[in-house]
Amino acid sequence: MLNCKIVSTGLYMPPKVQTAAELSPLIGRSEKWIISRTGVIERRIAEEPMEVLAAKAAREAMGEGPPPDLILNASTTPLQLIPDSSVFIQKELGLVGTPAWSTHATCLSFIQATITGASMIQSGLVNRVLVVSSETGSGFRNMKQPESAALFGDGAAAAILEATPESEQSAILDWHMSTWPEGADFTEFRGAGTRRPPGDPDTKPEDNLFNMSGPRVFRLAVNRVKEALKIIFTKNNISKDDIDWLVLHQASGPAIEAFVYHGFAREKVINNIAKYGNCIAASMPIALATANAEGKLKRGDLILMGGTGAGLSVSFALIRW
């Protein structure tokens, strides 16, 4: 158990909306097809760079509080390879000296960065951690792959972590993760590294776009999620009914719906896939920040935060809000 509290959250969704109707001609599928397959009615398209979105979300999370003593960037699509994006976020925030680095676990980056920051707070190394996810990868959608292109959108969200005061019960009660490399090629961006280097004549245009086999991800994910839920529930001696809120990676409409199949009441599942689509690593903190802004999350509530990401990885944190 980590005696750590998510003290505040922040959200910044870029104003430009792209509806399913607007996307339809770009991917050669009807509005109805897009909405029925993915659940995404509209998504946001960033016209500002990732660090600007990140800083706007971070400022809302930081509020009037002191500056953080650690910045963890938890985004998938970087501004550039070097330096890592945390440096640009810090620069945009006008901070200097604050230690900063990045955690990359694709769609699960926010949960892994939260576990990193919370473990460091628990260990006494830091006191106030900013975790921020910002995704502006809508330009990397492969319009020739309608199934995946219809999913993605841009957005940013952030959270501030601190040690829980002795009089309070907020905590990260448990964390469970597993990674299954058999799913390594189910969700890919093959470029931007040494395998298919940018600028290499053998690198194909589609190597530099998102590539996803939704059905293969879904089949592997359903079973791995079921196992993960059983482990975390057994270990903590709780049942699905004890969970007040599910804060999930918003992979797709069907992926979120699968949690209802797994036995959770629909009204407990934070769901903004229709409005924002799949914002990669930002989806989970966006779900957290929207639920928090709407006043849904009450201190003492039991929250299960997590989902699946490229890898294929499954990760869940059990949180006493």
Next chain:
Amino acid sequence: MLNCKIVSTGLYMPPKVQTAAELSPLIGRSEKWIISRTGVIERRIAEEPMEVLAAKAAREAMGEGPPPDLILNASTTPLQLIPDSSVFIQKELGLVGTPAWSTHATCLSFIQATITGASMIQSGLVNRVLVVSSETGSGFRNMKQPESAALFGDGAAAAILEATPESEQSAILDWHMSTWPEGADFTEFRGAGTRRPPGDPDTKPEDNLFNMSGPRVFRLAVNRVKEALKIIFTKNNISKDDIDWLVLHQASGPAIEAFVYHGFAREKVINNIAKYGNCIAASMPIALATANAEGKLKRGDLILMGGTGAGLSVSFALIRW
């Protein structure tokens, strides 16, 4: 203090050597110029992908012990953008289910991943962590920028972290890091992200190569390192003479030499810049693994591990071996 121990290390250097004499015609500078400016007499060039190097180093570190329950990839240059490289390292190791993700702090990735893993061990979340750095970015050297092209080489190294048994004194005694975004453009790889996207017609070939202003890094680094050393020594009430070994990021010959200027005895500074060059994130664990393999590091020794990385960031861990 983290009651955590680096129980073992592993190293894999690709067999192909590129000497200063061989590099000389490629960058239009003499062998003598290369060696006097950078200190790099030769470096290794990988002919295998990053996950193969990583797995070879990891297997040596893992030895006959049980498999890790967490894999942290701490490399700068990825195999591809998605999934993160940890998944491919796990696959190459033949492991399944082990949670895996990546930490990116450029040349300081290994120290940040070690702090992450050690904090998670301290917090009781995991028991045995594999931290592995593998760099195969020699193909990204900009041969038109001799100062930086003469520095880089390939290689991989790994470490296994576990909780320290009660009868032993091994620990990560302290950690200090600072990030200074004024140095964000001193060391860059501008491509592979949303700023200068791979495949975008406006992205220039040199955006997809390492770019470094050595003198600007050096000037900023000298002062920031001096401040960081003062903080860590004052806080822990020790002096430079108490340090048994300096395990540094091998940035360049002059950058390592600067630590002698900072007052450390030359014989305490692990230095393999001449043999391996700057292997980016792998340099620090390569220095650790070579010193360990040579029997230099004795349990109880006080080690200062760290250095500088793109950002500009400065990070040091004070370790009781």
